[in-house]
Amino acid sequence: MSGEAYEKVKKARSAGRYTGIDFIKGIFNHFFELHGDRRFADDSAIIGGVAYLDTTPVTVIAIEKGHNARERMQRLFGAPNPEGYRKALRLMKQAEKFKRPVICFIDTSGAYCGIGAEERGQGLAIAENLSEMMTLNTPVISVLIGEGGSGGALALAVADRVYMLENAVYSVISPEGCASILWKDSSKASEAADCLKLTAHDALELGVIEDVISEDNMDQPEFFAELRDRLLSEIRTLRADKQLLDHRYERFRAFGRSE
Amino acid sequence: MPFLKFLYNPKNELESGGRAVAPIQADDNEPEKECPNCHKSIPISRIWANMNTCSCGYHFRMSARQRISFIADKGSFEELFSDVTSNDPLKFDGYANKLETVRAASNENEAVICGYASIGKTRCCLFVMEPNFMMGSMGxxxxxxxxRLFELATEKRLPVxxxxxxxxxxxxxxxxSxxxxxxTSGAVKRHSDAGLLYLTVxxxxxxxxxTASFAMEGDIILAEPDATIGFAGARVIEQTTRKTLPKGFQKAEFLLEHGFVDAIAPRRYQRSLVAMLLKMHCGGDEL
Incomplete structure (x- = not known):
C-alpha cells in the first residue's frame, strides 16, 4: 500500500510518543540508574540501571530521545555514542553475573554519526555488543518502541524475544538515505519506505520479531500493565529454557539460511 | 615499516612473480592506468607484477580471485558454498535485475568468496570479499x-x-541484511570461544x-595502507556535524593511531606476515 509505510515512519519519529523513560516509569518499580561505561564517559542517549519487574530484579536499558527540544539536544536525539553501547554491555554483563534478565527499549534513528564516535570505535562497539549478546547467559528481551535504526538498534536487539510497537519501524537504512543512494533523490523516501519492508507487520512476516504490540490503549494504564505481564511470562519461559543460548543462536542463524 | 623487514623474504614463492591469475605481457600498446596518488601513468603489466600497487606505495583495489592467488599457496584454494546466492527476500524494486547485471559484469555470483586454503603451508579457512560485486555489500x-565458513572452521578446528x-x-x-x-557475529563468537584464531585484513x-560486525571481531586485525575503514560514511558525518574532518580521517593509519587495528600491512608483506602469524598460533612449538 503506497505511502502507508512512510506514515508509520513519521509516527515512529513523532515528538508526542512515549520515550524510553516513559516505559521505564510505566512498567518497573524502584528503578535505579547506573551511569558510565567505565572506559571513557557516560552517554546520555542510553539510560541503564536496575529495577523490579513486579517482584523480579531486572536490568533495564533504554535508548532515550527526550520529549522536548532541550531534552532532545541533551540526549543527542537518541543517537548513542560508542560509550553508550559499552555502558549497555557493561550492564548486561553485570546482569549475567547476578542472573538478572535484561530488558531493552530501543528508539534510535541510528548510532551517533560524528568524528568522536568514529575515533572511539563506533563499529567495534556495535560489533562487540552483537557477539557478546549472542552468548550472554541470561534471558534478553528487546522492545522497539519507536525508530529501529540499523546497527545502532541491533546492538541492543540480539535478544531471545524481540517485540515492536504497532507504529515502530525497524530498518537497515533510513528511507531518506535509501532513496538518496538508489535514486539520488531523498524526496522519494516514501517509495523507499515501501520497498524496505520496515513496519512492525513486515518485520513479523519476515520473522525478525516475535509479536506486534498494539497501541490501541496506549494512553490507558492497562497498556503498561499488559506489557509488564507479557514480559514476566516470557521471562518465566526463558528462564526454564535449558538451551537458551542455542535457541538464541538459531533464532538469528535462520535468517537467509540455505541448506 | 622497518619492523616488518625481517619478514620480507625474497626466496618466498610469493615474491617469485607469476602468481597473478593471468599475467599480462608487457608490450608497446598495453593500456596504462593513472595512479590517483602520484598521478603517474603506469603500464597495467607493471601494476599487476607489483600486486596491484604503484611504486609510490598506492594500493589499487583488486578482485577477490586475484587476492586469493596472491595470498593462498599455489593450488591450495578449494572454493566452498559457491551455490549460496541471494534470493531477493523483499522482492525489492529493481534488485533482481541489478543482481543479474552485476553477476554478468563481475563474473562472480556473490560478494564474497570462501574456501579452504593453505597459507605458508598452514591450512585455514579463507574468505575474501569482492569489491566488484555491489561494493562487497552484505546480503x-x-x-x-x-x-557457514566459521561453523565449518569451528568443526574442523581451523583458523580463519x-x-x-x-x-x-x-x-x-x-x-x-x-x-x-x-x-555472522554469533558464528565468529563460537569460533573464538573454541580457542581458534581469526585474522582479518x-x-x-x-x-x-x-565494520560493525565480523570485520572488527578478529583476534588480530591488519589493514592495508591508506584503506578507508569506518562505520558512518565520511560525507554523511561532514553533512550532519558541519565540521571539517581531521586529516586522514577513517584511514588505516588513523585507526592504528586510535588503537583499532594491530598493524598496517602493505600488500607485498601480507602473505609472509599472515603465514607467520598462522604458524605462531597453529604450528605448535616449532619455529
Missing amino acids: SAVGERIT VGYTVSGGARMQEGLI LMQMAK LTDPTTGGV
Whole structure:
C-alpha cells in the first residue's frame, strides 16, 4: 500500500510518543540508574540501571530521545555514542553475573554519526555488543518502541524475544538515505519506505520479531500493565529454557539460511 | 615499516612473480592506468607484477580471485558454498535485475568468496570479499557464506583468515541484511570461544555493517595502507556535524593511531606476515 509505510515512519519519529523513560516509569518499580561505561564517559542517549519487574530484579536499558527540544539536544536525539553501547554491555554483563534478565527499549534513528564516535570505535562497539549478546547467559528481551535504526538498534536487539510497537519501524537504512543512494533523490523516501519492508507487520512476516504490540490503549494504564505481564511470562519461559543460548543462536542463524 | 623487514623474504614463492591469475605481457600498446596518488601513468603489466600497487606505495583495489592467488599457496584454494546466492527476500524494486547485471559484469555470483586454503603451508579457512560485486555489500548470501565458513572452521578446528571490503549491509535485502550482522557475529563468537584464531585484513573500503560486525571481531586485525575503514560514511558525518574532518580521517593509519587495528600491512608483506602469524598460533612449538 503506497505511502502507508512512510506514515508509520513519521509516527515512529513523532515528538508526542512515549520515550524510553516513559516505559521505564510505566512498567518497573524502584528503578535505579547506573551511569558510565567505565572506559571513557557516560552517554546520555542510553539510560541503564536496575529495577523490579513486579517482584523480579531486572536490568533495564533504554535508548532515550527526550520529549522536548532541550531534552532532545541533551540526549543527542537518541543517537548513542560508542560509550553508550559499552555502558549497555557493561550492564548486561553485570546482569549475567547476578542472573538478572535484561530488558531493552530501543528508539534510535541510528548510532551517533560524528568524528568522536568514529575515533572511539563506533563499529567495534556495535560489533562487540552483537557477539557478546549472542552468548550472554541470561534471558534478553528487546522492545522497539519507536525508530529501529540499523546497527545502532541491533546492538541492543540480539535478544531471545524481540517485540515492536504497532507504529515502530525497524530498518537497515533510513528511507531518506535509501532513496538518496538508489535514486539520488531523498524526496522519494516514501517509495523507499515501501520497498524496505520496515513496519512492525513486515518485520513479523519476515520473522525478525516475535509479536506486534498494539497501541490501541496506549494512553490507558492497562497498556503498561499488559506489557509488564507479557514480559514476566516470557521471562518465566526463558528462564526454564535449558538451551537458551542455542535457541538464541538459531533464532538469528535462520535468517537467509540455505541448506 | 622497518619492523616488518625481517619478514620480507625474497626466496618466498610469493615474491617469485607469476602468481597473478593471468599475467599480462608487457608490450608497446598495453593500456596504462593513472595512479590517483602520484598521478603517474603506469603500464597495467607493471601494476599487476607489483600486486596491484604503484611504486609510490598506492594500493589499487583488486578482485577477490586475484587476492586469493596472491595470498593462498599455489593450488591450495578449494572454493566452498559457491551455490549460496541471494534470493531477493523483499522482492525489492529493481534488485533482481541489478543482481543479474552485476553477476554478468563481475563474473562472480556473490560478494564474497570462501574456501579452504593453505597459507605458508598452514591450512585455514579463507574468505575474501569482492569489491566488484555491489561494493562487497552484505546480503543474506554473504552472511550465509561467512557464517557457514566459521561453523565449518569451528568443526574442523581451523583458523580463519578474512579479507574485508564492503560498503556495508545490502539495503535491497532490508532487515534480512541487518540480521546477517548478528548471525555472522554469533558464528565468529563460537569460533573464538573454541580457542581458534581469526585474522582479518581490512582493505579499502571497509565500512558500515561489515565494520560493525565480523570485520572488527578478529583476534588480530591488519589493514592495508591508506584503506578507508569506518562505520558512518565520511560525507554523511561532514553533512550532519558541519565540521571539517581531521586529516586522514577513517584511514588505516588513523585507526592504528586510535588503537583499532594491530598493524598496517602493505600488500607485498601480507602473505609472509599472515603465514607467520598462522604458524605462531597453529604450528605448535616449532619455529
